[in-house]
Amino acid sequence: MSSGSGDELARPLSLDPDPMESWLKLSGAVGLDDLELADFPVTGRGVRALRGFKEGEKILTIPSGILWTVEHAYADPLLGPALRSARPRLSVEDTLATYVLFVRSRESGYDGLRNHVASLPTSYSSSIFFAEDELEVCAGTSLYTITKQLDRSIKEDYRALVVRVLARHRDLFPLDKFTIEDVGVIHYKWALCTVWSRAMDFVLPDGNPIRLLAPFADMLNHSSEVKPCHVYDPSSGNLSVIAGKDYEAGDQTFIYYGPVPNSRLLRLYGFVVPGNPNDSYDLVLATHPSAPFFEQKHKLWVSAGLDSTCTIPLTLTDPLPKSVLRYLRIQRLDESDLAAIALRQIDATDGKISDSNEVEILRFLVESFRHLLDSFGTQLEKLEEQLAEGVYSPGGNAWAAAHVSLGEQRVLRLARKRAEDLLSAAESGSGNVRGSPSALARCANCEKAPAQLMLCGRCKAVAYCGRTCQVAHFKEHKAICRATASQSGSKTK
């Protein structure tokens, strides 16, 4: 479940001619002679280069005709009419999941696609398959909440799929293979995880999105060390993979799944990257329509590029985005503020409204962050201790959940600290905190402000009074350090 290239001990998976590979070649796939599937120690099965590739060189093309797409599902002579009869139309995700389940259930025909399905993992380690005690490790995180919600919604979605499609076409979806009971839900979850962890998303020139599964290209694991390197050609409809860096013969080849935080990685792909620089916390801000002056405030949120309900990601590099403050300033406007705004005496879409409004929203934020942090099942220091002591078996579900919790707590602590700094400045009337100067004026560990401080040599975004404090703070700082250094283009490893 952890990330890394782990190329050293890769074993080829089989020496027999692979039926999927033969089908791919016959269908016009290009590049397979220079690649092979192999088992890698850290990432699991992946794709190995059999010769060197230069960055930017095309390494693989999967032709349009054998991609799993919504269009192909609808064009299928058996499945298409069943899909078309569904009212309302199935979502893209459900269409692809139904397509995969349909092909898997066929006893004849669909030979190529069935070979692909046969090569898919039989189980997934997405958080939706976690046992209760494993999920409890990340109680308090957005992953915990979303996974619980998914547990309910997936059952409902499957029932809806049965009613809208499966039960109406029992000739295609026989009851013994598409049961209404729990087994059916388990198969549906498996198909959803297949789509979540293997589908690729692109935007077409007309602005419409396309989601597809590409046999063999879906065997490429993720690495943040490679540039984005999978491309869809809208004119041919083919999917290609370009070398995202230089490879030597024997290396594992990768694609880049994107700057994904651990909570999303674990839910969709079933793995985490320890110390993930993309970790984030999704802060949900909402106001009930019955709140005073809701209509006026709603207009102000919209003109500030927000809405009355907003989900704003807090990140390691920007733990308290301006949009959070902007939202709350509008939420706390009183009658006289609104009158001043109507007379254009105040601009509510940017900047401070008044000292009292600012202090009020910052107090609220500090309290909210404290409350959110208190709601985590296991506190950050305890989790770090447990991970160091090997309480969770490395790579296991509980271990991965612990990393998600660590990441979200680190982000929230930074957000709380930033709100506290802003609040003390607002209360003292200086109102002059821009993050960096105050952070650099005090030791990031003991918070003292001696005459001389030394900057972190890598990110240069925090300062320490001495080596002891730098070492003591390293665990907490390393993820944000990586993120800040990579954002500012630092070349240091």
Ligand SMILES: C[S@@+](CC[C@H](N)C(=O)[O-])C[C@H]1O[C@@H](n2cnc3c(N)ncnc32)[C@H](O)[C@@H]1O
């Ligand atoms: C697109 S598939 C890649 C092929 C997959 N390993 C297989 O055997 O079918 C995505 C899945 O590969 C695994 N994976 C990809 N990148 C990984 C990484 N960096 N570390 C650990 N597992 C990874 C995860 O299980 C993920 O859900």
